Every structure is written in structure tokens, then in C-alpha cells.
Amino acid sequence: MLSIGDLSKRTGVKVPTIRYYEQMGLIEAAERSEGNQRRYERHDLERLAFIRHARDLGLDIPAIRELIALSQHPDLPCVNADRIAADHLVAVREKIEKLKKLEHELERIISHCDGHSIEDCYVIRALSDHGLCEGEH
Amino acid sequence: MLSIGDLSKRTGVKVPTIRYYEQMGLIEAAERSEGNQRRYERHDLERLAFIRHARDLGLDIPAIRELIALSQHPDLPCVNADRIAADHLVAVREKIEKLKKLEHELERIISHCDGHSIEDCYVIRALSDHGLCEGEH
DNA sequence: ATAATTCCTCCAGTGACTAGAGCTTCAAGA
DNA sequence: TCTTGAAGCTCTAGTCACTGGAGGAATTAT
Numbered sequence: 001m002l003s004i005g006d007l008s009k010r011t012g013v014k015v016p017t018i019r020y021y022e023q024m025g026l027i028e029a030a031e032r033s034e035g036n037q038r039r040y041e042r043h044d045l046e047r048l049a050f051i052r053h054a055r056d057l058g059l060d061i062p063a064i065r066e067l068i069a070l071s072q073h074p075d076l077p078c079v080n081a082d083r084i085a086a087d088h089l090v091a092v093r094e095k096i097e098k099l100k101k102l103e104h105e106l107e108r109i110i111s112h113c114d115g116h117s118i119e120d121c122y123v124i125r126a127l128s129d130h131g132l133c134e135g136e137h
Numbered sequence: 138m139l140s141i142g143d144l145s146k147r148t149g150v151k152v153p154t155i156r157y158y159e160q161m162g163l164i165e166a167a168e169r170s171e172g173n174q175r176r177y178e179r180h181d182l183e184r185l186a187f188i189r190h191a192r193d194l195g196l197d198i199p200a201i202r203e204l205i206a207l208s209q210h211p212d213l214p215c216v217n218a219d220r221i222a223a224d225h226l227v228a229v230r231e232k233i234e235k236l237k238k239l240e241h242e243l244e245r246i247i248s249h250c251d252g253h254s255i256e257d258c259y260v261i262r263a264l265s266d267h268g269l270c271e272g273e274h
Numbered sequence: 275a276t277a278a279t280t281c282c283t284c285c286a287g288t289g290a291c292t293a294g295a296g297c298t299t300c301a302a303g304a
Numbered sequence: 305t306c307t308t309g310a311a312g313c314t315c316t317a318g319t320c321a322c323t324g325g326a327g328g329a330a331t332t333a334t
Contacts, residue, residue: 050265115219118210
């Protein structure tokens with residue numbers, strides 16, 4: 001039997017976050033001690049590790065809820081789980097593309113600036129005048 | 138003289154967002170018509186375009202506030218403006234790196250799944266067992 | 275003159291936590 | 305057994321950059 005603090009230390013998930021996950025329905029409401037404190041078992045440790053891992057991969061809470069629901073029906077086909085992961089991969093790739101464009105644009109703006117006065121500052125000028133940009137954004 | 142709706146159409150910034158920027162001190166409180174409606178001029182159009190552009194580049198509101206303040210002192214050296222842009226570039230690069238790791242991990246997880254039942258689903262198994270991961274995350 | 279559109283302010287919601295107030299329970303040492 | 309300090313409890317509010325809606329006033333078009 002683990003206290004919420006023990007569970008937190010073992011998983012690296014902060015105490016308030018565990019309570020938040022309970023509230024969001026990702027973790028079942030834990031049993032309570034006589035004094036109303038949450039008590040957890042191995043089962044909860046695994047569930048929380050699953051959630052943590054999914055969050056680290058950037059999945060949002062509705063997606064995690066769905067994955068948990070799916071994982072409780074071992075006999076179903078796993079296309080839905082695969083779809084969630086694949087959709088997320090697409091979203092991650094889109095974000096990378098956007099950020100690469102930003103990176104490129106920022107590099108260009110910074111490298112054009114000679115570091116003298118604000119008056120001639122390419123950073124400021126580029127922001128003021130979209131015409132100085134290369135890509136569309 | 139432009140209404141807030143005109144300004145919105147010309148800049149692509151939504152009406153409530155313009156009011157929000159005013160509240161955040163990025164735009165000066167506009168003059169008002171007799172009936173208390175905001176009236177803008179070319180000056181405001183430029184300011185809003187500047188803000189929009191900076192937001193598109195991913196700069197946050199405090200950074201934009203600082204850039205605006207700097208831009209109003211043309212005689213100052215522009216190292217501070219350059220620093221804001223450079224710091225942001227570093228942050229963008231870090232985000233890209235993180236997302237690339239995620240992309241890689243998701244690709245691996247998805248490609249390992251044979252698409253049969255949840256019981257054997259690699260997506261679910263990988264989430265349950267961090268030991269199946271390659272990188273640290 | 276009337277109708278349709280746009281504007282106003284104020285308040286609440288988004289996602290995924292995080293922090294604090296004020297109180298209760300637990301665990302360890304004296 | 306008593307005490308004390310840490311950890312737990314609930315509830316509320318704050319984060320960031322908006323976004324949306326209610327309810328009412330002003331403006332514009334017909």
C-alpha cells in the first residue's frame with residue numbers, strides 16, 4: 001500500500017498531478033485509509049506509468065483516456081490504438097515543419113542584423129515589414 | 138479612421154484579440170467615436186501587423202512588449218532586440234529536437250505493431266513498459 | 275424609419291497542470 | 305503515550321494567449 005507521496009516518488013508524477021488525473025478519470029479513485037488518505041497498489045503504479053509515458057510522448061488526455069479504455073479489451077483489434085498513435089505522429093511532424101520554418105526565418109533575421117542601433121536593426125525592421133520575409137507565415 | 142472590424146479584416150487579427158492586446162498594453166487604447174467605439178489609424182495598423190508578425194514567429198507577449206519599447210528608442214544599440222530573437226531561436230531549436238525524438242519514438246512504436254489484437258498491440262505495450270523505448274524521455 | 279450588422283463590456287472557458295490557504299492525519303522520536 | 309513535523313485532505317484560483325457568449329448600444333444600409 002502506497003501513499004500518494006510514495007506513488008509520486010516512484011513515478012516522477014507530482015502529487016497534485018496525480019489528484020488531477022484522478023479528477024480527469026484517468027485513474028480510478030483510490031481506496032482510502034481510515035483517515036481519508038489515498039492508498040495505492042501496484043496496479044495504480046502501472047497505470048500511472050502508462051499515463052506518464054503517454055504524456056511524455058505528447059498525447060493529450062482524451063487520447064490517453066481512449067487508450068486506457070482500449071487496453072482493457074485485449075480481444076479487440078488494435079486499429080484504433082494504432083490510429084491514435086498515427087494521428088499523433090502526423091501532428092508531431094506538422095509541428096516540426098512549422099518550427100523549422102520559424103528557425104529558418106529567425107536565423108535569417110538575426111544574421112542580417114549588424115548589431116548597431118535600433119534604427120537599423122534588422123530584427124525590428126523585419127517584424128515591422130512582412131515584405132522582408134522569405135516564406136509565407 | 139478604421140473601426141475595430143476594419144482593422145481586424147486588414148490584419149487578420151480577430152476582433153476580441155485586438156481588444157485583448159489593448160488590455161495587455163501592446164496597443165495604446167484607441168480613440169473613441171461619440172458612441173464609444175474604437176477608431177484606429179494607419180499607425181495602429183502597423184503596430185498590429187508588427188505584433189501579429191512577432192506572434193507568428195512564436196514570440197510571447199512580454200518579449201513583444203519589450204521589442205515595442207525598444208523600437209521606440211531608435212538611437213539605442215540593438216543588442217537587446219537581437220538577444221530576444223536569439224534566445225527565441227534557441228528555444229525553437231530545443232523544441233525541434235524534442236519533437237524529433239518523439240517522432241522517432243512514435244515511428245518505431247507504430248511500425249512494430251502488426252495491427253492485430255490489443256493484447257499484442259505494440260502501441261499499448263510500449264506505453265505500458267518504458268523498457269521497450271529506445272531513447273530517454 | 276427600420277432592419278441588419280457591428281460594436282461595447284463583462285464573464286467564463288480552453289489544457290494540463292501548479293500553487294496556496296486552512297485544516298486533518300500519520301509516523302517517528304522522547 | 306505524547307508531541308511534533310511532515311505529509312495528506314479539499315477547495316479555489318492562477319498560468320498563457322486567446323476565444324466565445326450574453327445582453328445591450330451604436331452604426332450602417334435599405
